[in-house]
Amino acid sequence: MDNILEARELRKTYGENEAVKGVSFEIKTGEIFSLLGPNGAGKTTTISMLSGLIAPTGGDAVIAGHSIVSDSLRVRERIGVVPQEIALYDDLTARENLTFWGQMYGLGGARLSARIAAVLEQIGLSDRANERVKTYSGGMKRRVNIGVGLLHEPQLLFMDEPTVGIDPQSRRAILDTVKALNALGMAVLYTTHYMEEAAELSNRVGIIDHGRMIALGTQRELAQQIGGRETLSLHISDDQNSSALADVVRALPGVDQASAMDHTVSVIVASAAEALAPVVGAASAHGFRIKGVEVAEPDLESVFLHLTGRALRD
Amino acid sequence: MSKSLLIAWKDLTLAFRDIGGLLLMLLAPFALTIGIGLVTGRFSGDANTGLSDIPVVIVNQDEGTIGETIVAIFTSSDLAALLDPTTLADAGAARAAIDADEAAAAVIVPAGFSEAVFTAAEAAPQIEVVLNPERPVSAGVVQAIVEDVLSRVEVGRVGGQVAIEQLLQTGRITPDQAGAIGQAFGEQQASTAGGTITVRRVDVSGRAAEAFDVLTVIAPGFALMFLMFTVTNAGRTIVQERLAGTLPRLLVAPIGAGQVLGGKLVGIFLIGVAQVAILIVANGLLFSVNWGDPLAVALLVLASAAGAAGWGALLAALAQSPAQIGGLGSALMLIFGILGGSFGNVLTLPAWLMPAAWITPNYWGIQGFAALGTGAGLAEIAPHLGALLAMAVALFGVAIVTFRRRGLV
Numbered sequence: 001m002d003n004i005l006e007a008r009e010l011r012k013t014y015g016e017n018e019a020v021k022g023v024s025f026e027i028k029t030g031e032i033f034s035l036l037g038p039n040g041a042g043k044t045t046t047i048s049m050l051s052g053l054i055a056p057t058g059g060d061a062v063i064a065g066h067s068i069v070s071d072s073l074r075v076r077e078r079i080g081v082v083p084q085e086i087a088l089y090d091d092l093t094a095r096e097n098l099t100f101w102g103q104m105y106g107l108g109g110a111r112l113s114a115r116i117a118a119v120l121e122q123i124g125l126s127d128r129a130n131e132r133v134k135t136y137s138g139g140m141k142r143r144v145n146i147g148v149g150l151l152h153e154p155q156l157l158f159m160d161e162p163t164v165g166i167d168p169q170s171r172r173a174i175l176d177t178v179k180a181l182n183a184l185g186m187a188v189l190y191t192t193h194y195m196e197e198a199a200e201l202s203n204r205v206g207i208i209d210h211g212r213m214i215a216l217g218t219q220r221e222l223a224q225q226i227g228g229r230e231t232l233s234l235h236i237s238d239d240q241n242s243s244a245l246a247d248v249v250r251a252l253p254g255v256d257q258a259s260a261m262d263h264t265v266s267v268i269v270a271s272a273a274e275a276l277a278p279v280v281g282a283a284s285a286h287g288f289r290i291k292g293v294e295v296a297e298p299d300l301e302s303v304f305l306h307l308t309g310r311a312l313r314d
Numbered sequence: 315m316s317k318s319l320l321i322a323w324k325d326l327t328l329a330f331r332d333i334g335g336l337l338l339m340l341l342a343p344f345a346l347t348i349g350i351g352l353v354t355g356r357f358s359g360d361a362n363t364g365l366s367d368i369p370v371v372i373v374n375q376d377e378g379t380i381g382e383t384i385v386a387i388f389t390s391s392d393l394a395a396l397l398d399p400t401t402l403a404d405a406g407a408a409r410a411a412i413d414a415d416e417a418a419a420a421v422i423v424p425a426g427f428s429e430a431v432f433t434a435a436e437a438a439p440q441i442e443v444v445l446n447p448e449r450p451v452s453a454g455v456v457q458a459i460v461e462d463v464l465s466r467v468e469v470g471r472v473g474g475q476v477a478i479e480q481l482l483q484t485g486r487i488t489p490d491q492a493g494a495i496g497q498a499f500g501e502q503q504a505s506t507a508g509g510t511i512t513v514r515r516v517d518v519s520g521r522a523a524e525a526f527d528v529l530t531v532i533a534p535g536f537a538l539m540f541l542m543f544t545v546t547n548a549g550r551t552i553v554q555e556r557l558a559g560t561l562p563r564l565l566v567a568p569i570g571a572g573q574v575l576g577g578k579l580v581g582i583f584l585i586g587v588a589q590v591a592i593l594i595v596a597n598g599l600l601f602s603v604n605w606g607d608p609l610a611v612a613l614l615v616l617a618s619a620a621g622a623a624g625w626g627a628l629l630a631a632l633a634q635s636p637a638q639i640g641g642l643g644s645a646l647m648l649i650f651g652i653l654g655g656s657f658g659n660v661l662t663l664p665a666w667l668m669p670a671a672w673i674t675p676n677y678w679g680i681q682g683f684a685a686l687g688t689g690a691g692l693a694e695i696a697p698h699l700g701a702l703l704a705m706a707v708a709l710f711g712v713a714i715v716t717f718r719r720r721g722l723v
């Protein structure tokens with residue numbers, strides 16, 4: 001079969017709030033698919049439906065040939081889940097955690113021992129496996145959190161923002177682990193609001209916002225969506241208001257979108273060469289001091305900006 | 315092993331790694347037991363031996379059956395572990411032995427006692443039980459044994475007299491014969507009494523309370539009180555796991571939601587069993603508490619833990635947050651402790667409050683342990699076991715329905 005996952009019109013409403021508003025996508029066998037979206041976009045809700053934790057209000061998904069609605073148990077046997085928040089028993093050691101969770105996935109005996117050894121190797125914790133998880137750093141806990149999802153060698157692994165709130169080194173290790181797993185043939189559904197992660201990892205990306213899939217495809221396909229536009233990044237000094245500058249710039253002719261993050265304003269323009277002078281001129285006229293300007297090829301961030309008028313992280 | 319049991323076992327492991335929890339589960343009830351034991355004098359006088367080898371002096375000046383029966387009972391192999399009897403000929407020497415603190419009690423059966431009893435003599439001599447005030451518990455046991463023998467003799471005597479009077483009135487026997495028949499009748503009663511006698515009081519009120527080891531009430535009392543802490547704390551882990559993400563993680567593993575809930579609920583029960591079993595065994599070993607029939611004791615431990623675990627499950631099902639369970643759990647621990655008699659106080663409750671005691675595992679557990687500690691068998695604590703199991707079934711049932719209705723598991 002070509003697709004390990006096919007989601008059709010998945011919907012989830014919480015009372016009045018429609019958290020996921022009919023999301024459809026597929027994940028090909030063996031690929032890394034990223035669900036990229038800002039906070040509250042519906043990433044976790046989507047993964048929760050796909051993993052059988054919550055029932056969809058509407059729609060369905062077929063994973064490895066089984067419906068999440070009518071055959072949840074079969075689905076759950078075939079997927080690995082790495083939750084967004086670390087979900088481990090702090091007073092158990094890493095090895096005990098892996099043993100317990102392995103048993104929950106039906107492993108036992110020699111196979112369980114072998115899988116635990118392999119996973120500990122994979123997450124680089126073989127030498128500290130017998131220490132209680134509560135003594136671990138945040139990054140180490142994240143690695144165990146991931147390891148739990150790998151024990152039963154799932155065909156499809158769900159990873160919900162696995163790099164949130166950790167140091168750059170652990171983040172690097174996790175991204176490398178994802179790539180290594182994928183190289184072994186595991187398909188991965190990876191959610192993030194870091195476009196760099198989606199860019200580095202993914203074969204294909206779905207951009208989700210306010211519960212809707214607003215763009216879907218390979219990175220090249222997505223970049224084409226913004227039709228040859230370019231991105232200007234304006235860096236201003238710390239004491240100046242970047243969102244005020246974004247408002248100024250957005251009004252200029254030839255400017256598609258502008259959004260502020262920290263002390264940088266990203267501006268999507270039809271042509272960098274033509275827009276550069278008017279943009280910098282307008283900024284100076286309004287009293288902004290530009291410290292530097294970069295011209296960039298369109299990336300996922302600019303796609304999001306182009307489609308929503310907002311930055312991924314606000 | 316089933317996944318439910320693995321979940322329960324995991325919870326048991328975690329409970330025994332939680333130092334703070336262990337202090338309340340094991341140390342606190344133990345410390346309170348020792349404290350109350352000291353206050354009641356359990357550890358002075360009789361302290362080192364507990365209730366075994368109670369030194370007792372018997373002086374039998376009676377030539378009849380009752381005196382013989384009493385000697386036979388006090389020297390019987392059934393009571394060999396409990397009593398350390400010495401027979402003396404002289405009442406004065408017996409009293410001196412008590413004064414010298416060489417014995418816990420002296421039993422003096424006066425001359426002509428049997429005959430006076432069986433012939434219903436007017437001024438019957440009295441059996442004298444001299445109690446050593448330094449050893450109230452042991453002395454109480456001796457007194458209880460004597461009273462038990464006498465009460466059986468009395469029943470037989472009254473029954474016999476009615477029959478003899480009827481025979482007399484209907485002219486079937488002569489007054490001369492009446493005395494001899496009465497004596498034969500009474501002797502028979504006295505000797506059957508010897509065969510069935512047991513030393514026990516299931517009632518903890520009044521003087522009889524001294525006749526059994528106070529620790530058979532106090533130790534289970536505190537064990538069961540802190541059992542309420544344990545089960546609510548274990549129930550709290552359901553809410554905690556939901557927040558910590560491990561419960562959702564279990565629910566996306568290939569396990570039925572019912573199995574997950576089942577595992578958590580069995581976990582509450584297992585932790586409760588472990589706590590009570592440890593406390594019962596530890597009290598038994600350290601303070602020589604004789605808990606009674608081991609099978610019945612084991613069943614009572616299981617039933618108490620089940621009843622209490624039901625409460626823990628219900629709280630977990632109703633609560634909105636771990637903090638709320640913590641608060642409610644502490645309140646329940648104290649309220650049930652007072653209502654259920656964990657402070658050795660159940661009979662001081664006003665009558666209208668007694669039904670409230672019945673909803674506590676404490677009440678049934680404590681009553682059951684006290685009964686077993688004074689020699690009751692499995693059959694006699696069947697009502698206690700039944701009440702605790704009914705409590706468990708009802709509470710677990712309500713808890714499961716509530717969990718399901720709230721969509722929590």
Ligand SMILES: Nc1ncnc2c1ncn2[C@@H]1O[C@H](COP(=O)(O)OP(=O)(O)OP(=O)(O)O)[C@@H](O)[C@H]1O
Nearest residue numbers: 014017019037038039040041042043044045046193
């Ligand atoms: N249990 C719930 N009850 C009510 N509303 C919910 C519930 N879970 C999520 N929501 C709402 O659904 C929307 C999507 O939330 P979701 O957690 O799926 O977003 P997300 O993309 O994972 O965000 P984040 O990056 O912050 O993790 C949000 O508006 C959120 O408030």
Ligand SMILES: [Mg+2]
Nearest residue numbers: 043044045084
């Ligand atoms: Mg999320």
